[in-house]
Amino acid sequence: MTVTSIATLKSTNGAAPNEYSHVLGYYTPGDGGGGAFYWDDAATDAEDGIVTIKAPNATGRWKRLHMHIIDVKWAGAKGDGTTNDITAVQQAIDFCSQNGYTLKLSPGTYLCNGSLWLKDNTVITGAGSISVLKIGASGQIRGEKGGVRNYGFSTKYLDEIIPANGEDYDNVLLTTDVAKGSVTLPVASTTQVNIGDVVYTYNDFGDAWAILENVAFSAEWNNYDNPLAQMEVFTVVAKTTTTVTLNRPTLFDCPKDAPFRKLIGVRDVWLSDFKVEFVAEVQNGILLEQIRNCRIDKLVLQNGGIALMNKSAWSTVTNCTITTNTYRCIVVDAFSTGNRISNNTCNYTHGGDAAILVMMSNNNSVCNNTVEGSGGRPLDELGICCHARSYNNVFVGNVVRNMAEGYGLYFGCWANTFHANSSAKCFVDYSVYYAGKATISGAVSFGTSEIRDNIVLPPDPPGTIRLKRSLSIFGSRDIVVTDGIFEKNMLIQATKNVVIANNTLQGDLTLIPDLSDAGPVIRNNRIISTGKCISVMVPVYNTTAPYTPILIEGNYLEGNADRLIYIQRAVHVYIRHNTIKANDHIGVGFNDVASFTAITNNHFMDCAVAVDFSATPGSNVSTSYAAVKDNQFFNCTTMYQSWVSPVNNSFIGKCGVNGFEIMNLAATVPVTPDKKWVYIAAADGQTGAANWKEITL
Known part of the structure; x- marks a missing residue:
């Protein structure tokens, strides 16, 4: 039997068991919504309008022949770009998700004036960019939470909207504080908890953004010893009547009365190989919350992006092409x-x-x-x-x-x-x-x-x-x-504590470091610059032990400005094993108090002056106690220039990361041999015997 439409099929009873019917279209022949059906004369199941069609008789149904792949046009979607297909598309999504089928978007443009909602196990595939979901103004593609739709959305994690549902736990709280590193969480009762549940809990109730958006708390922004608000996602692997065992240890402390909750977003969703076009640009065009094990692959999105929000876990976004104007x-x-x-x-x-x-x-x-x-x-x-x-x-x-x-x-x-x-x-x-x-x-x-x-x-x-x-x-x-x-x-x-190592840089490197912890390490880089190569400028001369060393080691430096290595207001700078090609400029230069500097085992090339201790006009310079030795010079006009020191330009015999051993000082500066000395600056920044402190080795 051949009929022209699904409506005609609905009006026709089968004549014999397993009678075959060929339907030419859903509305009209050739519109893609037809297919092959057989007559199940004993069936009484409810009509779904897609694979089960009720005829006039109370008993007997037309059953569609299919391979578990459902064409969206079988639900009545036209795909002409002008008809609002949202009801048919949503019906097809719900039907396929419930029955474990794949929904196919055959070529066409399916206008949906509103939001589409995904359920667990939704699988939608298309034929590439010629299969188009066209989402009307303010519409999105969203996922259910706990089987609930049409709930709101907040961009603030503390205000996440969790609709009333039957999947989430009801008021399960931690009964004691839990230290980080724990795999067992105490709760009043585990009656609602099942092994295999994907769960989450909090380390803190505070609003992290109250700190991150307030410059008064900038000292806390990168203080990872104080992690601020965090939530972690786990899988339940075992339980007793009052404890839950997690698949891994917690990374943070969790306080008593912290909520212990279950992820209730959709899971096992797969969207692939079709285009989503938003009529007007929308933030978070595909918006999924609390999801797990979902895949978004080979989609083309226009005027809207993809958002995995609020503890979404173990999902992928791959091989998509996304075009937006102002939104992510x-x-x-x-x-x-x-x-x-x-x-x-x-x-x-x-x-x-x-x-x-x-x-x-x-x-x-x-x-x-x-x-x-x-x-x-x-x-x-x-x-x-x-x-x-x-x-x-x-x-x-x-x-x-x-x-x-x-x-x-x-x-x-x-x-x-x-x-x-x-x-x-x-x-x-x-x-x-x-x-x-x-x-x-x-x-x-x-x-x-x-x-x-x-x-x-x-x-x-x-x-x-x-x-x-x-x-x-x-x-x-x-x-x-x-x-x-x-x-x-x-x-x-x-x-x-910054390390810059093994890089190639065509430009200059400027450091204005914080030396309250570990100092910077600049090692084994190749730096070629039209100006200086490395500048270390300390804002305030450090007068408090311990003195943080600055290491410049093993670099190849080539530039075209005086002082390829420029040191200002720094102590304990170690410049060693570098190759410095100054192209008839100054290799290493200092400014405004730069004491206890070790310049050793470097190779200076083509320098007008290899190491210049002279003052920049208008500044006070003291480079007392510099260890300058075992350097090599090739085609350098002057090795050292204008060494200024109040204590007879004394060389340093040895130098180490914790201090310097000073040899051959003027008689007015009593020094015990085999001692290390550190510099304590006077208020005027000048060196002098009174400003040196002896430290026992």
Whole structure:
């Protein structure tokens, strides 16, 4: 039997068991909604309008022949780009999710004037960019929570909206404080808890943003000994009547009465190989909260990005092409963990934030993505950003082009790794602001947008020039930058314990370090600059022991300005085993009190002056007790120049990381042999016998 439409099929009873019927279309022949059916004369199951069609008789149903792949047009979607197909598309999603089928978006444009809701086990696939979900104004693609739809959304984690549902635990709290490193949590009752549940708990009830957005608390931004608010996601592996055993130890202390809750977002969702076009740009076009084990693959998104929010876990966003104007392309936020963002292309055309953002989340990987900016914004446009106390995330093999900033580590993010990423034509390639324990390795950065050359930005005073930089670090600690290739300058300010090693830099490296902890290490770099190569400028002369050493070692330096290595207001600087090619300029120079400097085993080439101790006009210089020895000189006009010291320019016999052994001092300065001495500056910054303190070896 052949009929023209599903409506005709509904009006026709089968004549015999297993009778075959060929339906030419859902509405009209050839519209894609037809198919093959057989008559089940004994069936009484409810009609679903997709694979089960009720005929006039009470008994008997038409059953569609299919291979567990359901075409959205079988639910009545037209796909003509003008008919509102939202009811049919949502019906098809619900039906497939409930029955474990795959929903196929056959070629067409399916207009949906509103939001679509995903359920557990939703699988939707298409035929590439010719299968289009066209989402009307203010519409999104969202996931249920606990089977509930149409709930609101808050960008603040403390205000997360959790609708009333039957899946979450009801008021399960920790009964005692739990120290970090614990795998067992005490609760009043585990009646609601099942082994295999994915759960989360808090280490703190405070609002982390109250600290991160208040400059008065900047000292806490990168204090990872005080982790601020954190939530962690676990799997329950065992339980007693009053305890729950987790799959791994907690990283943070959890207080008594902290909520112990279950993830209730959708799980096992798979979206692949179709296009989503938002009629108007929308923030978080695909918005998923508390999800786990979901996959988004080979989607094309226009005017809306993808957001994994609020403890989303173990999900992937791969091989997508996303184009947005001002909103983020991909965001992983609010304690989300174990997610993988890889092989995506993000076209971030106007900026205003970050194309890919990992914020307040942990143990995620962002790999092999490409971010393309407009090249027209001088600020407020960032390629890939790790932000706000995020930790243990990995960023590998990404490419960022034409952005104000290529990569960013901001506001207390710690223990994150950036490896083998590249950037091109960015104003600043890497910005590190109040971050800690970060490693940047194998970076390649080159080129800068002409739009941003020598630009003046408000509120800068007229005439202010913001310099292009390969790397800018401020207020951070425990940062390692290694094995990179950088084409622009580096600036490191107010930062503790930074290591710059094995890099190639075509520009200058300026350090204004925080020496209250470990000092900077500049080792085995190749720096070629049109100006100075390395400048170390300490804002305040350190007068309090212990004295933090600064190490400049094993570098190849070539430049075209006086003082390729420039030291200002610093003590315990170790300049050793470097090759310094000054091209008829000064190799090493000092300014404004720079004592206890070791200049040893260096190779000076083509220097007008290899080491210059003379004062910059208008400054006070004392370079007392410099250990200058075992250096080699090739084609240098002068080895040492203008050594100024109040104690007869005494050489230092030996030098070590904790002090200097001073030999052959003037008789007016009593020194016991085999003692180490440190300098305590007078108020006027001048050296003198009264300002030296003896320290026993």
